[in-house]
Amino acid sequence: GAGVSQSPSNKVTEKGKDVELRCDPISGHTALYWYRQSLGQGLEFLIYFQGNSAPDKSGLPSDRFSAERTGGSVSTLTIQRTQQEDSAVYLCASSLPGHPLEQYFGPGTRLTVT
């Protein structure tokens, strides 16, 4: 079946512009996670959705970062007024109800802020 998909796969933007990154989880997966992988670093947690609500936003680095999820499916991560330090690969993962430890990762969106 289809895995987690993310779009775009690559995004180059100018400093100061807003960007939107999209994640399509696996059908039926109610939990959705965003992680960020900066160059040469491990992955850091950004935000967790259960259905359409986000009970854990503790990883969002600043108020320039926000995310929403509609219909319990697609999620959009928005970064406003991008900065060069926002350059990273943004990974999305999803999991089935009752199986939070089985997170399936998407291919990621590579964001480059120039």
Next chain:
Amino acid sequence: AQKVTQAQTEISVVEKEDVTLDCVYETRDTTYYLFWYKQPPSGELVFLIRRNSFDEQNEISGRYSWNFQKSTSSFNFTITASQVVDSAVYFCALSEAMDSSYKLIFGSGTRLLVRP
């Protein structure tokens, strides 16, 4: 606080050598889960293994084996008779049961290069 440390930034071995990747973790929880993921050059994260904190049995899967020791808070990963295809970045991760999101806390990764 929870933390995962992978002190080895990069390891280079010659094919057929054995190699061990170290992982040390910190957690406040008594029930937790440890993971290893592989990230090949293509970039996707590949799940390798999950262990819970109550199961300290070592595990072997083909050329891969894992040594979980609660006494030293370590979950080390050994590849026996390494192959060029094992070249990748390997991440160790932790998830705590008291964290209802079960988010993964990752180490910074170890880049393994296996030379022919």
